[in-house]
């Protein structure tokens with residue numbers, strides 16, 4: 001699976017994560033998804049989320065219903081392709097038991113690991129392009145997206161293509 005994160009969605013992921021830090025944020029990712037490519041156009045923070053430090057709860061079904069209905073009306077080519085949330089005590093490339101309990105196949109799950117920066121590092125992908133990490137003045141970020149195809153046995157890290165602005169140099 002290849003996941004493109006368009007620039008506005010990318011910024012919303014970062015902004016949502018720092019806005020509630022050290023609590024964890026949660027939201028929807030909206031865009032397009034087919035068998036092997038997803039394009040994330042929007043990342044929308046849940047205001048109904050009940051945030052605690054180690055996990056986040058929200059009324060998933062009513063939120064999905066309302067957002068889906070608005071998308072059908074005004075953005076018929078886009079749909080809810082999955083969720084995002086931040087990790088402030090765990091890595092982006094580690095799924096917690098709570099994560100796994102709520103994850104379903106065929107959905108994209110973006111995790112933004114955010115922590116206070118210890119040293120500056122430039123923004124870069126790992127060798128498999130499944131993790132994007134880097135720093136801002138205050139924070140260290142590591143971003144991953146998880147996906148499980150219907151014929152897959154487990155969730156895997158997807159290849160990430162983020163539209164990062166050139167100003168992000170750490």
Ligand SMILES: [Zn+2]
Nearest residue numbers: 085087096099
């Ligand atoms: Zn998690």
